[in-house]
Ligand SMILES: Nc1ncnc2c1ncn2[C@@H]1O[C@H](COP(=O)(O)OP(=O)(O)OP(=O)(O)O)[C@@H](O)[C@H]1O
């Protein structure tokens with residue numbers, strides 16, 4: 001049976017660390033992931049960023065850590081960056097931004113998946129900044145992205161805003177950079193070698 005707190009977390013799947021083949025992705029330090037699974041980073045209000053190309057396991061590991069937190073009864077919620085922003089935008093239009101920001105700030109652990117995959121309008125970037133600012137040094141957030149930090153200006157349109165967002169995210173953060181092949185393509189790559 002799925003734990004009630006795991007259900008609340010809205011994870012895209014129930015993949016856990018035991019389902020992750022570390023042998024396939026040698027750039028990932030297994031011990032570092034095990035340390036994160038102690039969930040001390042949540043007590044310390046620290047962030048995690050998974051950075052790397054498609055299919056290397058960013059969403060898998062981010063949700064695995066989230067599921068571990070939810071099982072320990074830590075309020076956790078998983079959301080795609082685009083959906084989060086659409087939600088904040090709608091709330092803003094309906095004059096209920098404050099309560100939405102409070103809602104998203106309340107989770108002890110928020111997972112924001114796919115930063116930079118879809119373009120973000122300048123006004124929407126400001127809404128995103130407000131959430132990051134509220135969570136900064138109070139709550140932990142896990143981010144996944146395929147965009148190098150240097151290129152975040154392009155995601156959030158304005159360099160100053162991108163810097164302010166990045167500054168807050170990275171001040172207390174573990175960055176896990178993954179370099180390697182896509183697990184999704186592994187069978188295709190294997191057959192090419194043959
Ligand atoms: N090392 C691995 N061992 C087992 N399964 C893996 C591994 N890496 C990835 N997967 C699986 O491959 C699929 C793609 O992984 P995932 O969704 O985490 O990629 P991603 O890095 O988030 O990619 P994207 O940037 O395209 O969102 C998932 O089904 C995931 O469970």
Ligand SMILES: [Mg+2]
Pocket residue numbers: 058059060113114144
């Ligand atoms: Mg992903």
